[in-house]
Amino acid sequence: MSGKPSNAREALLAELLGDVQMVLGRLEKADQSAQATAAAVTEATEQYRAQVDDMVNKLRSETASIVLKTTEHAAQSLVGQQQETLQKAAAQAIHQALSDQVLRRNRRDWMLAAAWGATAGSVVTLTLMAMKAWLFGH
Template identity: 65%
Template sequence: MLGDLQVLLARAELVDQSAKQTATAITEATAAYQAQVDDMVAKLRVETASIVLKTTEHAAQSLVGQQQATLQKAATLALQQALTDTVLKRTRRDWIMTASVSALTGSIFTLGLMGAHAWLFGS
């Protein structure tokens, strides 16, 4: 029985050594796998950051373009409105000035005719 017990102990030590070797092999394989996963995660982070940056730049450029178009349209409308107001004011002013000059000219002409009539025909 002692011989059988020694054989069992020897086999238990072999199993223990085999388990240690298996654990070491699994730890090394896990370390290699972990390194690959870490590398892929790092690459994905860089790629994701690049995509986010490109998307943000594109959105910013689109927004700036839209703002420029809106500001340009607003400036054009403001300029057109200002020109229209200026032309209308000038046209009204010119019309009033022409009417005033015409009235004054007509009054002077009428006074001149009345004066000539009074001078020629007496009273």
């Protein structure tokens, strides 16, 4: 082809080739724009994923902390209740044991005191009777 078209057909072909070249140029620009958009979307997605991962890690950490604190509180509460129950039971057992032992000891002590009193009274009476008999001769 020479610089100027010689007939209408060549002019149409030249115009068509120019239009095709222009469309190809626009397609290249559109392709570059699409690639840039895809890269931007990919980068934004990676940033979003990183933010979501950070939030999930923080949420896991906070949840674990809450579960740990709740578990510790529940354990302390149960231990406190168990200690209170055991202290009450021990105090009641000691009180009951001491009461029974004191009652038994008191009964035994009273019986021993009565026996000693009777023995002492008998000894004193016998001594007085012996002294009377010795002094008065009867």
